[in-house]
Amino acid sequence: MAVFTAVNDAQLEHWLTHYSLGKVLDFRGIASGIENSNFFLTTERGEYVLTIFEKLSAGELPFYLNLMRHLAAHQVPVPDPVLRDDGQLFGDLLGKPATIVTKLAGRPQLAPDAHHCAEVGEMLARMHLAGRDFEFSQPNLRSLSWWEEVVPEIEPMVDDEQRRLLLDELAHQQAFFASADYAALPGGPCHCDLFRDNVLFAHGDAAGSGDGATGLLGSEASGDRLGGFFDFYFAGCDKWLFDLAVTVNDWCVDLASGALDARRAGEMVRAYQSVRPLSDAENRHWRDMLRAGAFRFWVSRLYDFHKPRAAEMLKPHDPRHFERILVDRIGAPAPVGSAS
Structure with a gap:
């Protein structure tokens, strides 16, 4: 969410x-x-x-x-797009499509504990189930076909x-995606980018009443309440296991090594399964996912690192972080966090 296109007061006033x-x-602009x-x-x-695409x-x-x-109407706490006076969800601003959405309560929790992970896991499962009757369909645009296109560019x-690890x-993923097991995995609309900075938590009553109408979860242990998921602009229809x-x-994850934290992973998967239990095939292919x-984020960060775009406020991500994570997942002795 950098600022690539600046908007002055007169332009904003006209658009509004x-x-x-x-x-x-x-x-004011958002830097991340x-x-x-x-x-x-x-x-x-x-x-x-306000987002300019x-x-x-x-x-x-x-x-x-x-x-x-759709998700907001099903009590999943997400930004709700504001209708323009003409009934449209977006319009043209400085020659680019733009929209306004409601702002959620809270701040990102960048040092989550097991409780935060459980809250996210439970709501992610609720989000997946809420999307089952969504009428629109679009594939995850950063999946296998994109990897096949981009890897030769960054190789x-x-x-x-x-290079050996990339290829x-x-x-490995081409073979997995071509398998009968992969084809049978359940799926639907997915966030596909539900990182710590795309989830908000608010402390105590600041997050709202938590009465069910808002779709918020509470915590007696930490006082944090899930404020919601945002930044859905990488969303697509994919396997739910991939989103998890x-x-x-x-x-x-341990940020220094890339290794999974067994307690946090276990709590997230347990909470997810309290709403939507994983199938036998999903458990078998947990490590593959x-x-x-x-791999998806290592490839995208390598691409952004080697082919950067100019922006007024841009903080590039280090691709080595997901390289470490990928190496760890390949070498893990057993699937971690699975229900099996």
Whole structure:
């Protein structure tokens, strides 16, 4: 969520004539992230996030925005897109599609404990089940076909050891994706990028009433309440196990070594399964999916590192982090965090 496209006061005021949100009280850029230009927007009607889409086209946006509306309507705490006065979910701002969504309560929990991981696991399963009757469909655009396209581009830019790891893991994932077991795994709309900085927690009553209408979870142990999931602009229809693996790889990892934290991983998977139990095939292929999740982000971070884009506020991610995670998942003696 860097700022690639700057918006001045006059441009913002003109664009907001399409909304009934009242006078602007505050407007500022959000520094984190690498895909879209994002801004906090406070008006007389409330707090929002304005997003200008740098890569996604107007034809691609209905999937993401309608998915958020669908999940919000099913009591999953996510940003809810605000309708323009013409009834549309987005419009043109400085020649690019842009939207406004409601702002969730809380802040990212960047040092999660087992409780935070359990809260995320349970809500992730609820999100998966809530998406079963979503009418739109779009594949995960950063899955196998994208890896096959991008790996040849970055292969000449890495050292020999990294090149071997890239090619070996791509071959492993190609075989896994072609298997009958993979085809039979359950799936549907997935977040596909549910990292620590895409989830908010608020302390105590700051997160809301938690009465069921908001879809919030509570904690007597830490006082933290799940404020919600956001940044759905990598979402797509994929295997639910992949979404869980991506989430575990970020929330339940030792940042220095890339190794899984068994307690946090166990709690996340246990909480997930309290809502949606994993099948035998999902348990068998847990390590394959942990590897797939690590590979997806190693490839994307290598690509962003070697082919950077200019931005006013850009904090690139270190690709070595997911290289360490992938190496650990390949060498793990047994699937960690599975129910088996």
